[in-house]
Amino acid sequence: MDDYGLGEPMQDAATHVNDAVRNRSSSRKDGFSNGDATRNTSGDSKQDEAAGFSDPTSSAYSRAKRWWMMSTGFPLIAGTFGPLANLFSVCALVQTWRVQISPDGNERDGERVPDPHWVLAPNIVSLVFAVGANMFLLMNFGHRMRYTIAQPLTVAFWYLSFILLLVPLALSKHMLLYPRDTHAFSQSYYYAIISASVYCIISTLLLANLLGALVFKAYPPSFGSLTVPQRTLMLQTTAYVFYLALGALVFSYIEGWSFVDGLYWADYTLLTCGLGTDFPLYRTLSRALLIPYAVIGITMIGLVIGSVRALVLERGATAMVRRRLEKERKKWVEGLDGSADVRAWEKREFEEMRRIQQRADWMKRYMALATSTFAFAVLWLIGALIFWYSERPQNWTYFNALYFAYTTLITVGYGDFYPQSNSGKPFFVFWTLLAVPTMTVLISNMGDTILVTWVKEGVLWLAEKTLMPGNGNGNWNGKTSDDNPRRREEDGLVRPIEKLGEAVEREEEGELTGRARLIRRLAHEVRVVADDVGQEKAYEWDAWSRWMRLLGEADEWLAERDEGFRHKRESSHRENESSHREEEQLSWLAYDGPMFSEEDEAQWLLTRFCEKLEQIMVHT
Incomplete structure (x- = not known):
C-alpha cells in the first residue's frame, strides 16, 4: 500500500474516533x-x-x-x-x-x-x-x-x-x-x-x-x-419513589406516625421545604437516621430534576426551535440569487448560518424561561387556591395560601402555616413533587438568560471599579471542566488521535503521492479538531472554508477511483438539481449540515474527516 507507514495507526484512529464520536452523539440526540x-x-x-x-x-x-x-x-x-x-x-x-x-x-x-x-x-x-x-x-x-x-x-x-x-x-x-x-x-x-x-x-x-x-x-x-438516558429516567423516578416510601415506613415506625403522615414528612424533608412544625423528630434514632437519609434523598431528587430538565424540557424546546429554523432556512434558500459570486455566496451562507444559530440560541433560552415561568405561576396560583379551599377549617385566607405556597416553593419553610386537613396533606405531597422541581428549573433557566448576565456583568464592573481593579481583563480563557484531557481520554478520543498524530509526524519527508498527501492533511485536521470536541466551539469562516475544500478534495479523489462512488455522487447531483438546485449546493444550511446536526461543530467535522479516512484507506 502507498501509505508510508500510516496504515495501521490511521485505521485504528479512524475506527476508535468514529466509534467514540458516534456513541457520544447517539447518547445526546433524540433522533430516530x-x-x-x-x-x-x-x-x-x-x-x-x-x-x-x-x-x-x-x-x-x-x-x-x-x-x-x-x-x-x-x-x-x-x-x-x-x-x-x-x-x-x-x-x-x-x-x-x-x-x-x-x-x-x-x-x-x-x-x-x-x-x-x-x-x-x-x-x-x-x-x-x-x-x-x-x-x-x-x-x-x-x-x-x-x-x-x-x-x-x-x-x-x-x-x-x-x-x-x-x-x-x-x-x-x-x-x-x-x-x-x-x-x-x-x-x-x-x-x-x-x-x-x-x-x-x-x-x-x-x-x-x-x-x-x-x-x-x-x-x-x-x-x-x-436515548439511553431518557429511558433510564423512569428507573431514576422509580428509585426515588421507592426511597421516599422506605423513609416514610422507617420514620413512621420509629416516631409512631401513620404511613401517610410519614410520607408527608419524608416529602417535605427531601424537597428541603422543612416545615417541621407538625411532625418534628423526637427520638434520637430517627434524628441519627435523618443525616444519611436526607443526603442520599436530596442527591436523588437533584439527579431526577436534572434529567427532566435536560432530557424533556430542553429537548422539547430544541425540537420546536428546529422546526422554526427549518422554515427560516426554506425562506432563505428560496431567496438566493444564482448569479452571485460563488465564494461571496458561500460566505454569505456561512454568515446566515451564524445569524440563525444566534437567533435559535436566544429562542431556546427564552422559550425555556417562559415555559418554566408559566408553569411556576400556574402551580403557585392554582396550588394556593386549592390550599385555601382545603384549609378552610383553619380559617386560611387566599393571601395566607399564597404566602404558604410561595414560601414552600422557594423552600424557606417557616412552618407558621402548614396543611392540617386530610385533603390538604395528600395534595401537598403531589403538589410539591411538581412545584419544587419546577422552581428549581426556573432558577436554572434564569441563569441562562440576559437577566442574570446583566447581574454578573454588573458585579464584575463594580469589582473592577472598587476592590479588584483590572480583574475584568484577567487571563481566564473560558475553559471549563469539560476541557479536561482525561475526560476526553475516557471517551476514547485522545489516545488514538495522539497515536495517529505521532505516526504522521514520523512520516518521511519528501514528495508524497496524492493519496498520502490527502491522508496526511486529513490526519492533521482530525488531530486539530479533536481537541475541541465537547466545547461547543464555533469556528470562523476561514477555518470552515479550508475544511470544506479538504472534504471536497477527498470526494473528488474517491470519485476518480471509485466508479460506484462517482455514479452515486452524479446521480444524487442530478436528482437534487432537478428539484432543489439551490438547496443541493448548500453545505451549512443542508439537512445534514452542521447547523441541523445533533452534534456540535467539532463532532460534525470529526465524523466527516474519519469517514473520509476510512473510505480512502480501503483504496490501494
Whole structure:
C-alpha cells in the first residue's frame, strides 16, 4: 500500500474516533435511528429505516420531528408519573377511607372506620394492574418487549386501574359518608383520587402515542427515539419513589406516625421545604437516621430534576426551535440569487448560518424561561387556591395560601402555616413533587438568560471599579471542566488521535503521492479538531472554508477511483438539481449540515474527516 507507514495507526484512529464520536452523539440526540439500542426490538429499527424515519431528508423524518411531543414527550411523562401513582395507590390501601370524628375533635385525630369489601377489593386489584402497567412500560423502554405488544397492554392496564378506583370513589361519597357531621374522609381517600387522576392522564397520553404510531404513522412504532438516558429516567423516578416510601415506613415506625403522615414528612424533608412544625423528630434514632437519609434523598431528587430538565424540557424546546429554523432556512434558500459570486455566496451562507444559530440560541433560552415561568405561576396560583379551599377549617385566607405556597416553593419553610386537613396533606405531597422541581428549573433557566448576565456583568464592573481593579481583563480563557484531557481520554478520543498524530509526524519527508498527501492533511485536521470536541466551539469562516475544500478534495479523489462512488455522487447531483438546485449546493444550511446536526461543530467535522479516512484507506 502507498501509505508510508500510516496504515495501521490511521485505521485504528479512524475506527476508535468514529466509534467514540458516534456513541457520544447517539447518547445526546433524540433522533430516530438509535443503533445498538434498538437491536433488541426484533426488526423495529429495520422497519423504521425502510419507512424513511432514519433519513433526515425524508418527509417521514420531518413528520416524526414535528410529532416530538407525542412520540417522545408523552412516554417520558408517563414513565415519570407512573411509579408515583403506584405509591399513591399504596397510600390509598394502608388506611381506611373513613374516620369518625369525636364531638370535640377534628378529622386529623378521627377514629378509623373499616371499609366494606366493595372498596377494598377494587383497590387491591387496581394496584396490581397498575404495577403490571409499569412493568410493561419499563420493558418497552428497555426493548425487552415489542412496542406493539407492550404499549396496548400498558394502556389497557392503566385504564383498568383508573376505572377500578373510580367506581368506589364515586360511590363512597353517597354510601359511606354518613352522618356527615361526625364522619370525614381520610388521607387515603384523597390519595385514591390523585392516583386515579394520574392513571387516567398517563394512560391517555400513551394511547395518543400509540395512535400516532399505528394509525397516523407519524413516527415509528417503537421507543427507538428515546436515548439511553431518557429511558433510564423512569428507573431514576422509580428509585426515588421507592426511597421516599422506605423513609416514610422507617420514620413512621420509629416516631409512631401513620404511613401517610410519614410520607408527608419524608416529602417535605427531601424537597428541603422543612416545615417541621407538625411532625418534628423526637427520638434520637430517627434524628441519627435523618443525616444519611436526607443526603442520599436530596442527591436523588437533584439527579431526577436534572434529567427532566435536560432530557424533556430542553429537548422539547430544541425540537420546536428546529422546526422554526427549518422554515427560516426554506425562506432563505428560496431567496438566493444564482448569479452571485460563488465564494461571496458561500460566505454569505456561512454568515446566515451564524445569524440563525444566534437567533435559535436566544429562542431556546427564552422559550425555556417562559415555559418554566408559566408553569411556576400556574402551580403557585392554582396550588394556593386549592390550599385555601382545603384549609378552610383553619380559617386560611387566599393571601395566607399564597404566602404558604410561595414560601414552600422557594423552600424557606417557616412552618407558621402548614396543611392540617386530610385533603390538604395528600395534595401537598403531589403538589410539591411538581412545584419544587419546577422552581428549581426556573432558577436554572434564569441563569441562562440576559437577566442574570446583566447581574454578573454588573458585579464584575463594580469589582473592577472598587476592590479588584483590572480583574475584568484577567487571563481566564473560558475553559471549563469539560476541557479536561482525561475526560476526553475516557471517551476514547485522545489516545488514538495522539497515536495517529505521532505516526504522521514520523512520516518521511519528501514528495508524497496524492493519496498520502490527502491522508496526511486529513490526519492533521482530525488531530486539530479533536481537541475541541465537547466545547461547543464555533469556528470562523476561514477555518470552515479550508475544511470544506479538504472534504471536497477527498470526494473528488474517491470519485476518480471509485466508479460506484462517482455514479452515486452524479446521480444524487442530478436528482437534487432537478428539484432543489439551490438547496443541493448548500453545505451549512443542508439537512445534514452542521447547523441541523445533533452534534456540535467539532463532532460534525470529526465524523466527516474519519469517514473520509476510512473510505480512502480501503483504496490501494
